[in-house]
Amino acid sequence: MALLFISDAARAAVWADAFAEAGEDMIVGEAAVTDPAAITHLMCWKPPQDLLRYPNLRVVISAGAGVDQMPKLPEGVDLVRAIDPGIEEMVRDWVVMATLMLHRAMPVYLAQAQQGLWKAQAGKHAKDTRVGIMGMGRIGTLAAQTLGSMGFRISGWSRSGRAVAGAQVFGVQQMDAFLEQSDILVCLLPLTRETRGILNADLFARLPEAAALVHAGRGAQLDMQALREALDSGALSSAMLDVTDPEPLPADHWAWRDPRVIVTPHVAAVTDHHAGAMHALSVIRATRDNSPLPGRIDQNRGY
Ligand code: NDP
């Protein structure tokens, strides 16, 4: 078995060491492939056009936790997401930071600071703020645990409504009940057919008045114009976005200059190259052993 690696040089150096130590074969870049039939695994952000060049390809491993950038793969080729507890913890940290910033009126204080204005805003205890998390998977569950331990009242929304300790989890059919108790709405959904454009005018109208939005899922889930209108109407008070539509957000985009919105440029998590290589090695071993692939994506469902 051999892994074809298509990514940047810094990551390649770390992966090459880990693969050499594990005694597994790794080839960096398509130009270095002399025997396409030897390639069984591919690690990339997006695969090359002609995957049929690799007749024995079994698994594509995404460089990221999200797989929405992947095209339809040839029949029989599995897709695996990146699994790295470090990524999950970093996104959790970003979500906790954003939730606290909106809970404690930081967009208002940052705007006041521009004017040298010393003025207290109404404060609120964590126990009096309800945080609703869309997507109770690996990251949503972590965020729920941490925010719950800080005293916030946590609910979650997921396709299955699977129970998570410390949170009231709603299933897809219970969206209204979930939204109406989300003072701060956190989006940690994967981008799929069902979730594209889900953060829209209709959804904002179903939140408590002056709710806040924390978005770290994918940009295409958010209708940016609807966000602006919801802020203008008072349906939303503020938003913190790590993902936007489009990315990068153009320099003249209104969201950069709106004091009610804080944007970070898709930096909630940075990849730990060594952890990524360890996960890829576990996928290769699982393929060899015919055991379940860690991080395998249901390609019909899209996550
Ligand atoms: P998981 O696959 O572990 O969890 C996904 C969650 O979303 C599950 O709870 C799932 O429900 C739920 N879900 C999926 N589709 C729907 C739907 N149609 N309706 C309701 N719920 C749905 O993913 P992770 O937690 O690991 O990551 C989530 C996303 O975070 C990634 O896909 C990526 O887009 C984003 N991300 C962003 C990063 C950043 O830097 N901003 C970094 C890393 C990830 P169920 O539990 O029932 O299956």
Ligand code: OXD
């Ligand atoms: C990811 C991301 O999916 O960085 O890993 O967004």
